[in-house]
């Protein structure tokens with residue numbers, strides 16, 4: 001029989017049982033919709049993480065003391081006293097692939113300006129830090145060498161901090177604020193950066209000279225929490241990382257084969273690490289969603305089996321007037337595939353729609369890729385063929401006389 | 408008569424045909440050593456008690472079943488040992504089968520029911536299919552009912568749709584297994600009138616019945632018992648269904 005005729009027959013038989021067809025498709029609809037939505041959410045968060053990592057700066061290398069990275073989380077970073085100022089100076093002096101270097105000291109607390117107050121995090125950094133991380137100052141100036149040497153009580157604030165401490169008529173630059181009761185002068189205002197990949201506010205930050213934070217706020221401890229370095233170029237990231245590793249091992253008398261009490265992470269590695277975790281996430285999400293597709297497929301099989309039984313006499317008659325087993329097989333298989341494809345189509349629409357809803361309602365980063373739509377769709381097709389095959393071949397194997405006599 | 412028969416083309420010819428249903432513990436001999444011919448243009452009625460093997464024979468004639476032993480030639484070709492697909496093709500091109508229970512597809516129009524056999528013949532295009540189906544419906548007098556569903560038709564009309572369906576592929580023989588079994592006398596005669604008309608046009612027909620008065624509309628009667636042909640008669644005075652219908656009391660007086 002011609003495909004077109006089969007198509008018409010299959011469509012008609014689905015049309016005769018509209019409600020049943022719809023209910024049968026429901027499993028596939030939900031399956032495809034959830035595969036697409038899950039992948040969209042996965043892809044979205046992955047994209048935003050990638051964005052954020054590339055927003056780390058240009059050719060960034062980070063050095064952490066002590067504890068090692070585990071599954072993307074630094075465990076109690078900075079607990080070991082393994083990075084000192086001398087190390088930093090040695091890197092600057094001996095690693096030719098290193099362009100900029102800056103330690104980071106983290107603190108936080110209450111900030112008061114006049115009658116306003118705000119809580120924010122404070123980072124002590126060298127002036128070079130802004131070059132490493134491509135942070136731009138909108139008005140005012142960056143730190144001078146003297147600021148660092150003298151541990152001057154000056155700071156550069158982010159837009160959110162400015163908005164919460166000053167009214168719109170006041171220029172924050174030149175104002176005096178108190179951070180944890182210590183008086184500071186605002187010397188610069190950062191350019192707005194907006195939301196980060198995880199939805200955090202990148203403008204809710206205060207920078208002060210490293211020495212200021214280290215000595216005045218962290219109690220003059222010698223260890224460095226983190227070192228930010230930028231390599232001279234993208235190709236030099238790996239060489240720089242090796243130079244640093246060699247140097248620090250020599251300085252600390254640690255052989256190639258031992259675990260060092262420091263940790264070097266390059267931007268590339270971090271990207272890879274996050275992508276691999278988000279890949280695992282996505283596989284997991286897609287796996288869960290595929291289960292509903294398979295359940296949907298079982299639903300199709302179930303209904304097709306019922307349909308074959310119900311229509312045994314029809315099958316017998318078709319055979320009596322000349323249908324071959326092959327024709328019957330195709331008819332029922334096409335019906336199952338149409339069910340799953342139609343379900344796939346509706347599911348894809350729902351999936352895309354709900355992904356858009358996630359963006360609007362939850363503010364989640366969501367990326368619907370055409371790949372995921374095509375994949376979900378072809379998966380639905382495969383499910384249709386797979387689960388439609390058994391009922392269809394059962395129909396095709398019927399003996400005409402027995403089928404005609406079936407009550 | 409006999410000489411004339413031999414000149415005519417043999418549509419069906421069976422030799423030493425037997426059918427045994429193996430039910431494990433028992434073997435049912437439905438047909439035992441049957442030999443018979445059906446010539447072109449004949450109208451044969453197969454008679455016999457229930458269980459005598461009439462349907463079994465007709466099903467073999469209709470390529471719906473295969474004999475256990477013996478030879479079956481349909482339109483000159485040996486079809487005793489065809490495989491499933493070849494049998495399907497035979498049914499599609501050579502056979503028109505009418506069932507006691509009509510077997511129309513539900514929720515499918517009369518016209519589409521008639522079209523059905525042609526759907527399984529890829530040589531026939533859509534336009535030709537519609538035309539043929541419509542013409543065949545006209546032959547059975549149902550032109551105005553072409554768009555009706557089976558459940559909107561009377562039993563007699565449904566059987567006429569089924570006859571049209573059996574005719575639409577221009578079969579070499581029309582086989583009917585108790586086509587009037589579910590119908591009252593008047594409707595039975597109406598259906599037989601159609602068969603007679605078709606036979607007059609040259610269509611070969613074989614039907615199974617156990618009503619004696621139905622068998623008298625045929626030109627030839629074959630009597631079955633226990634899977635054997637026990638008697639064959641040429642009907643001397645073939646009844647005319649049209650005339651018999653006129654003899655029936657008018658319809659409104661039936662009540």
Ligand SMILES: Nc1ncnc2c1ncn2[C@@H]1O[C@H](COP(=O)(O)OP(=O)(O)OP(=O)(O)O)[C@@H](O)[C@H]1O
Pocket residue numbers: 428430435436437455456457458459460461462463464617
């Ligand atoms: N599929 C089958 N399996 C087993 N036995 C069968 C089968 N079909 C028919 N028979 C047996 O074969 C014999 C002939 O059956 P058949 O249906 O040909 O009789 P029939 O003459 O058509 O009877 P009726 O007038 O009641 O229709 C019966 O004994 C029946 O039980």
Ligand SMILES: [Mg+2]
Pocket residue numbers: 461462463584
């Ligand atoms: Mg019978």
